[in-house]
Amino acid sequence: MAVDFVPCVSLSTCASRIEELPDDVLFEIIYKLPCRSAILCMSLSKHWFSLISHPYFIPGFIHHRHLIGNHYYSSEPFTFLLQHYDKFMVLPSDNSSSESFIKDFGHSGSAVDFLKFLPPGRYNKLCIEASFNDLLLVCNEVLQCCKSDGDYYICNPLTKQWLTLPRSPPMMSSFNRPMLVGFICEPYKECITNANYRYKVVRIRSLTESDKTTQLWMEIFSSETNEWCNSFVESPRELYRFSFKSKRLGVVACNGMLHWADVDGENGMTKGFVVFDPQQCHLRYIDPPILPIERFISFGVFQGRLRLFYSPIYRSTDCRLGYCDYENNASNISVWELVDYDTAGTWSLKHRVCCKGIISECSTFFDKKVEEEEELQGPVKFIAFHQNDGDIVFLQFSKYIVSCNMRTRVCAFAAIVSMRVTSIFLLGQPSWPTPIHPLLSKFECPPPLDC
Structure with missing residues (x-):
């Protein structure tokens, strides 16, 4: 019986044949890959990198995911990061794609190991301050009570992209008190994806050493100006000074606002919730259920x-x-x-x-x-x-x-x-990871919103 031998095709030949496919066909192939695999494809060649970096790729990838009607994509997976100062632990959801995430970072470890893709800082004490969707706000701090000398990073742990925020202006020594830090992002109105967005980092301080105050000192960094600005904000109620409990509860971003608990430092009881509008620089107070x-x-x-x-x-x-x-x-x-x-x-x-x-x-x-x-x-x-x-x-x-x-x-x-566990952060896993855009100089115009 005659045996037909099929000639062996080298991987390089297969790769070259794939490269010959039209870009529209390549797009459809990549759309069917898991998110992490699609990201890894960017390192295959300059052509693949340009394809996946194309401004129309992310909307197409997300649209394809939304068309899939299976259970996995019916709800976005997520991961909780449990932190104890510079230690952390990963707690993924049932439908999370965190296997590769955990493979890279482990179930637990130090923040330095978890965020080792960040540049080495002067103090080597990394602390996650806040999260929004799949982005983290990280501080490289020297002292818990004085963070003006620390660097702030915005990073995406999945893609390992990051940027360093400009240093905030030096504070008056009298302001070196415990503070809360908030981080909020929102897409531009013209965008339906997370490809282009604006964000603000807000540092919140009390002005007095007394147990209660009605004035807060806000330090706000805006991605639209690439600068820090300072302002006094008046509260409609007297607020307790920040304590360990209020720090542990953290600042929650919701509906374009930042929220934190007004905690009585003596007994640890939450008396109400403070809501800060970073656009209008306005405070309001919400009482809890009685x-x-x-x-x-x-x-x-x-x-x-x-x-x-x-x-x-x-x-x-x-x-x-x-x-x-x-x-x-x-x-x-x-x-x-x-x-x-x-x-x-x-x-x-x-x-x-x-x-x-x-x-x-x-x-x-x-x-x-x-x-x-x-x-x-x-x-x-x-x-x-x-x-x-x-x-x-x-x-x-x-x-x-x-x-x-x-x-x-x-x-x-x-x-x-x-x-x-001293603090807990939610790390989302959207259909496509949120990109980290470099800061623009004062003389640069923002890119067109192809989203």
């Missing part, structure tokens, strides 16, 4: 809406994951959502659950841990809201993080935390 029993409040964003998580203040006789037996009836946890945002603000109750009603599908595992470790006793700590399912919140019981469905009362094991 409940008969005082509770701890955490807050975050779910699909563009501000949400609160109320947890009870208690001394438990027996607290285990999936079952909390308290001495009183104040063991409810609840979720509230802000509606009627443009006026005084009205809160709508979304969920209220008694801790006794939570059933863990991992009960056997956790019951064993309870028997072995008394450290599981303690309060339930809020981590974050699930970004695609409004019924799910992430909670921490001792060193265990679970996803808890507030409607079904079912919890699922998510991760083990080996550090004390």
